[in-house]
Amino acid sequence: MLKFIFLIGLVYIGLKIYKSWSRLNVAVNRTVSGMARGEIDDVMVKDPYCHVYFPKRNGVHFKNNGEVFYFCSKECKDLYIQEMNKK
Numbered sequence: 842m843l844k845f846i847f848l849i850g851l852v853y854i855g856l857k858i859y860k861s862w863s864r865l866n867v868a869v870n871r872t873v874s875g876m877a878r879g880e881i882d883d884v885m886v887k888d889p890y891c892h893v894y895f896p897k898r899n900g901v902h903f904k905n906n907g908e909v910f911y912f913c914s915k916e917c918k919d920l921y922i923q924e925m926n927k928k
């Protein structure tokens with residue numbers, strides 16, 4: 842009988858931990874979606890290669906003839922340069 846009560850207690854504690862953990866996840870998700878809507882104090886720029894908007898400070902920049910381009914990732918930057926060189 843004591844073992845049974847112990848098990849119930851264990852499940853209860855486990856549920857409590859799980860609940861606080863999922864609450865934390867919700868908070869993180871809210872921050873991420875807030876960022877996607879551009880609510881944070883940062884400039885959103887468009888990737889000229891994949892046409893995705895992202896915060897400028899997270900981007901990879903590339904200078905070409907005095908013009909600065911911002912890319913969401915190094916891959917996009919490399920692919921864009923490749924495309925440019927093909928023309």
Ligand SMILES: [Zn+2]
Pocket residue numbers: 888890891892893912913914917
């Ligand atoms: Zn991109």
